Amino acid sequence: MSRAVPLVVFLFAGPAAAAADLPPGALVRLGDDRFRAGDGVYHLALSPDGTRYATARSAEGGTLALTVWDAATGRPVCEQRVSRELFRGFVWGPGGAFAVAARTAPAPKGQRGRIVPGDFCVWDFTAPDTAPPVLPPQGIIARISGSLPDGLPTPAPEYARFLLSADGRRVAAKWESGAGKFAVHVFELKPAATAATLTRAGTIDLGADAADAVRISADGKTVVTFRALADSERQGGAEFVATVWDVERGKPWGQPFRVRSTEQLPRLRGPDSSRNVISHKLVLAPDARSVYVPAEENKVWGFDEAPLVLPQNDTDPKRRRSVIRWPNDPNAEVRWCSDGGGSAFSGDGNVLVIAANRKTYVIDLVGGKELGRLEGHGSTPGAVAVSADGTRIATADRFGLVRLWDARTFRPLHDAPGHRAPVERAELSPDGERLLTWAPDETVRLWDVATGAELRAFSDAPARPTFIPDGTAILFSTKDRLIARDLLTKLEVPLPGGLAKAKPGSAIFAPDGKAVLVQADGDPSIAVYDWPGGKKRFELSGAGPARRAGFSPDGTVVFTDACSGERWDAKTGQKLSPAWPDTHRDDFTPVLALRPHPPLLHVARNEELRVIEAGSGEPAPHSRLTVATDDARSHAVWGIAVSPRGGQFATTHWRYENEVLLCEARTGRVRRTLTGHRGTVRILGFTPDGTKLLTAGGDHTVLVWDTRLNTVPLPDEIKQETSAAKLWNMLAADNARDAYLAMSRLAREPGAAVKVAKQRMHPAASGDHEDDTTNRTDARGIELLDALDTDAARALIRDLAGGHADAFRTQEAKRARERNAR
Numbered sequence: 001m002s003r004a005v006p007l008v009v010f011l012f013a014g015p016a017a018a019a020a021d022l023p024p025g026a027l028v029r030l031g032d033d034r035f036r037a038g039d040g041v042y043h044l045a046l047s048p049d050g051t052r053y054a055t056a057r058s059a060e061g062g063t064l065a066l067t068v069w070d071a072a073t074g075r076p077v078c079e080q081r082v083s084r085e086l087f088r089g090f091v092w093g094p095g096g097a098f099a100v101a102a103r104t105a106p107a108p109k110g111q112r113g114r115i116v117p118g119d120f121c122v123w124d125f126t127a128p129d130t131a132p133p134v135l136p137p138q139g140i141i142a143r144i145s146g147s148l149p150d151g152l153p154t155p156a157p158e159y160a161r162f163l164l165s166a167d168g169r170r171v172a173a174k175w176e177s178g179a180g181k182f183a184v185h186v187f188e189l190k191p192a193a194t195a196a197t198l199t200r201a202g203t204i205d206l207g208a209d210a211a212d213a214v215r216i217s218a219d220g221k222t223v224v225t226f227r228a229l230a231d232s233e234r235q236g237g238a239e240f241v242a243t244v245w246d247v248e249r250g251k252p253w254g255q256p257f258r259v260r261s262t263e264q265l266p267r268l269r270g271p272d273s274s275r276n277v278i279s280h281k282l283v284l285a286p287d288a289r290s291v292y293v294p295a296e297e298n299k300v301w302g303f304d305e306a307p308l309v310l311p312q313n314d315t316d317p318k319r320r321r322s323v324i325r326w327p328n329d330p331n332a333e334v335r336w337c338s339d340g341g342g343s344a345f346s347g348d349g350n351v352l353v354i355a356a357n358r359k360t361y362v363i364d365l366v367g368g369k370e371l372g373r374l375e376g377h378g379s380t381p382g383a384v385a386v387s388a389d390g391t392r393i394a395t396a397d398r399f400g401l402v403r404l405w406d407a408r409t410f411r412p413l414h415d416a417p418g419h420r421a422p423v424e425r426a427e428l429s430p431d432g433e434r435l436l437t438w439a440p441d442e443t444v445r446l447w448d449v450a451t452g453a454e455l456r457a458f459s460d461a462p463a464r465p466t467f468i469p470d471g472t473a474i475l476f477s478t479k480d481r482l483i484a485r486d487l488l489t490k491l492e493v494p495l496p497g498g499l500a501k502a503k504p505g506s507a508i509f510a511p512d513g514k515a516v517l518v519q520a521d522g523d524p525s526i527a528v529y530d531w532p533g534g535k536k537r538f539e540l541s542g543a544g545p546a547r548r549a550g551f552s553p554d555g556t557v558v559f560t561d562a563c564s565g566e567r568w569d570a571k572t573g574q575k576l577s578p579a580w581p582d583t584h585r586d587d588f589t590p591v592l593a594l595r596p597h598p599p600l601l602h603v604a605r606n607e608e609l610r611v612i613e614a615g616s617g618e619p620a621p622h623s624r625l626t627v628a629t630d631d632a633r634s635h636a637v638w639g640i641a642v643s644p645r646g647g648q649f650a651t652t653h654w655r656y657e658n659e660v661l662l663c664e665a666r667t668g669r670v671r672r673t674l675t676g677h678r679g680t681v682r683i684l685g686f687t688p689d690g691t692k693l694l695t696a697g698g699d700h701t702v703l704v705w706d707t708r709l710n711t712v713p714l715p716d717e718i719k720q721e722t723s724a725a726k727l728w729n730m731l732a733a734d735n736a737r738d739a740y741l742a743m744s745r746l747a748r749e750p751g752a753a754v755k756v757a758k759q760r761m762h763p764a765a766s767g768d769h770e771d772d773t774t775n776r777t778d779a780r781g782i783e784l785l786d787a788l789d790t791d792a793a794r795a796l797i798r799d800l801a802g803g804h805a806d807a808f809r810t811q812e813a814k815r816a817r818e819r820n821a822r
Contacts, residue, residue: 023676031418031701034074038679041396044383045092050392060657093168117158170220202247218286372410378441423696469513497534538573552615553598579617645690647783669736712744764807
């Protein structure tokens with residue numbers, strides 16, 4: 001399977017992102033971030049003319065990002081942040097574009113923000129001069145309630161749920177008195193700081209009967225309440241009682257109706273199981289005269305229409321009509337969602353657009369037939385919208401991809417190149433020129449790292465792919481088998497020997513390329529084969545769950561879990577003594593890297609961060625990390641990537657979803673922040689030469705960052721500084737960010753940098769008189785010299801490495817020389 005790969009084969013690839021679209025410090029973007037919200041979209045609206053759309057998604061710090069987008073370009077126009085605790089919904093119709101949130105009581109700066117339960121506010125989220133309600137301090141939101149004389153809390157009246165009419169003119173709020181009384185209040189929509197200034201269009205008094213679900217008609221003139229019947233789901237579906245109310249009169253139109261869904265629902269437990277079924281299984285017609293419910297029976301599924309307002313002289317309240325049926329897919333469960341926006345109607349109410357099974361169905365309700373099927377999402381869309389003029393359909397999924405469609409032809413209005421879900425795995429080719437990526441959309445893509453062009457794409461890949469040792473093909477798993485595909489032709493290549501019968505799963509090659517380990521999917525087993533012969537060496541089936549299996553750096557040992565000390569001989573499968581006591585597994589996290597070798601772990605224990613080799617437990621050569629206890633941001637969420645050049649590592653923090661933090665190895669303090677992704681960012685790893693860092697974002701793209709010291713963007717005052725002595729003093733100061741800028745400025749003047757370093761650093765005569773300040777300065781100074789990569793700089797590092805063996809300066813210089821000798 002070995003041969004050269006002609007470079008000309010990749011010239012047909014698509015264009016990369018323009019330099020103008022790149023954030024500062026980024027060299028290239030792999031993929032397309034247009035029409036990507038950054039996280040799952042469960043609230044979606046189209047402007048009445050279809051030229052813009054709005055999304056709501058979760059963001060960092062307990063907030064929700066409410067974004068308006070240009071429908072032609074897929075680029076954001078404006079964005080507001082609202083507390084997830086406060087947000088209640090939004091609508092974009094002929095009557096306006098309004099968002100609703102619970103109101104907060106004024107509070108002094110830094111004190112507890114309090115939600116006023118019985119009130120809310122409304123604002124136009126498209127107007128540039130308006131703003132959402134002030135965000136309460138993170139994590140300290142509290143509710144206001146009255147108190148009895150003995151200090152026990154008493155429930156206060158509150159609005160528990162909001163429904164907005166599709167025309168954007170009214171909002172229905174489900175009201176709970178706190179004393180066992182319930183109602184629905186309907187208001188005319190307009191910007192308002194408090195509900196007290198809104199005009200109330202009507203009140204529906206429910207008395208002591210709480211509604212399990214509430215729906216409002218498209219024009220806001222009718223409200224329908226639903227109440228689940230106890231234990232109805234036990235009979236193979238869900239049954240509920242529906243009451244139709246005239247908003248202005250506050251009276252029902254007639255007697256309540258009993259309606260039943262025949263969908264075979266999974267068994268739900270708990271006192272609210274019926275309520276959950278009702279909440280998610282109702283699609284109310286725009287005129288509120290009927291409701292559409294799911295049906296599943298006799299190996300078919302579809303939708304039925306149940307009338308809520310009977311035609312004149314029709315006295316059969318149980319009458320229902322089968323709208324449409326499809327055969328059940330025996331390999332997949334029916335998955336659909338109407339609550340939260342997974343369905344929408346055309347303006348005349350004759351066409352239903354509803355998402356299920358990763359597709360969106362367009363249904364003619366009058367004729368009972370499927371008009372079209374919108375496909376192209378990596379998961380079932382959780383939000384669907386139709387523009388008021390009937391020309392556009394929008395769909396959005398849990399990965400944040402938004403697709404726009406022509407409502408007449410059902411064709412997409414834009415392409416969605418690249419991944420359709422966030423990249424979770426990446427591997428650099430043996431020649432370092434190509435990147436292999438995998439995402440939960442179950443596609444594998446091959447990219448040119450220098451240009452960002454997509455070279456190849458492979459579908460039906462539920463497991464992580466890998467390059468074969470010579471880089472001419474990739475090995476990955478489909479749902480039922482392990483396969484190899486040639487990168488030149490995309491054709492499947494026969495696997496040798498026993499590998500042809502290997503279980504589907506993830507493959508990892510040994511460091512010398514002479515063996516391959518297959519970690520089975522959904523099976524706690526691993527098997528090791530010769531490569532390229534394919535002869536099975538052994539299989540481990542009783543070693544417990546296989547998690548991050550692999551080879552030790554020297555290839556003599558295999559492990560089923562990188563964070564466990566258990567290991568086996570890579571040739572015989574014989575169990576060996578543990579690499580370390582398996583008592584502190586949670587202290588170990590794999591180091592993020594673009595290649596599987598060497599497999600490294602970082603160990604966080606007793607405020608210390610160390611790097612060791614998986615499978616052996618030996619300290620990783622040339623790597624040294626410590627963590628400053630006063631810098632909480634250095635604690636990683638997705639793990640860390642250690643620069644092969646030493647001196648720094650990359651990490652992320654849960655409070656800052658789209659930031660990558662470059663931290664210096666000596667102190668663990670943040671020296672540089674990289675921002676350029678939309679949504680949560682994931683670190684993929686450094687290139688082997690340490691000059692680039694690759695990250696993946698919620699926008700489904702990969703960014704390649706330039707991490708060379710002499711390319712760090714500098715503020716004007718640092719650019720204009722010409723005194724090497726002043727810059728060295730800044731390098732030696734406590735502030736890690738300022739020190740890094742000074743190092744970068746000096747790196748742009750190699751001759752001056754070496755000269756000042758010679759004046760400030762001499763070969764250590766002893767290990768005495770060292771402290772954290774001198775060690776920090778030495779680490780930064782040697783990192784600077786190493787980055788210069790000139791003869792004079794290398795000579796000075798050599799001299800410093802000849803100092804006293806116990807001195808930190810000597811040891812740091814030796815580590816730099818060892819790294820460069822690899």
